[in-house]
Amino acid sequence: MNICMFTNTYLPHVGGVARSVSSFAEDLRKRDHRVLVVAPTFPQDDALPGEETGVLRVPAIQNFNGSDFSVRIPLPFIVDQKIDSLMPDVIHSHHPFLLGDTAVRTAYRRNLPLVFTHHTLYEKYTHYVSLDSDIMKRLAVHLTTAYANLCTRVVAPSRSIADLIAERGVKPPIVVIPTGVDVDFFQSGNGADFRRLHGIPLDVPVIGHLGRLAPEKNLEYLTEAVIDALKKISAKTRFLLVGAGPSESRILEMFTDEHLQDRLVMPGKQSGLDLSNAYNAMDLFVFSSKSETQGMVLVEAMAAGIPVIALDASGTREVVADNRNGRLLPENTSSQVFAETIINFFANRDNAHSWRKAAACTAHEFSRDASVEKLIGMYQSLLEENAQNESMKKDTFDPWDKLLISLKTEWEILSEKANAIIHVVQEEYLKK
16 A cells, blocks of 8 residues: 655654654555655754655744744645655545645545544643633634544544544544554663663662653643652652653753752653663653543553553553552542652552553553554555545546546635634634
């Protein structure tokens, strides 16, 4: 099969969507499928678009509104030319906005199946636009749902997200396909090497967290809980915070205010073997995000045999089993209770041992092989459905047909967005 994926975030950007697209593309290629990833440029020096294989980079405005996301600049002719050379069988969109619209146009104009993976709860990210409000949150929900309804299939990374988006009105069939994790890779990391490299003694307890350091990850809450725990447990205990992002300075400030900055280790973004080593340097993984669609970092931590303490939320509850591979605390748990749970973990080593074994077992349920086979099966079913309607084959269209399809596509994109906006306006009006 030839698959064309559209994503607004891709390597070297660090985040769940970028890693998901990258791992699926890699696994599909290993099975002799051709994959073209259409993604924006990023400013980092380690991104070498000219040397990438299977990636079409489009120019983009960097660091949109203070975030570390890029907003692409439309270049339809360049994109179309490259896609035509691939002769795709399936179009797979990973975002409902920006390049997501290009994915719709690409699929509709070529009469191809369109898949959309609902990676993100966009209402949790409205702080990146100037009008962060309840109206913006509802608009994000309605726009994403409207986009999903333009697609042939919708992929949900977890069952809780599948149930949520169905309740919100997503009409196409929803398929649950989590992003797979390379269990062997994360299991084989060398935590001692990582500790030595970053000045962490081998014999001290380490509380860890890994991910993008951003407001939507609920990190101020997590920082409060960790600080509270550090004050009450061994003075040797460290907090290993792996990642980078806009919340970085605020977290450091909070530790400094409590005179605990010497117990905070912030090595920045990690990749490759360093990423696996980082997980293996931890004794406990803590997580408080309520905006996840899949707890990918949780599975990676568990692959390294690291138990997790997390808040009960979408994407997390599929991974963390309370009192089996960690603790799953109610979503409204106070930071003080979260801190007590951390303290109890280090006080009860019997639980820690059994949770480590259970964590490693959990990780195997989310292997990359299992996930990519589910994705391939879905693609194949779409191709079979598409082949049933021979009269709509793309090579039978004359120029007039193609023009009508283009106009219809633009109208459907516009009308779905307009309906979403009208729906939110009506809701607001009825409140008054």
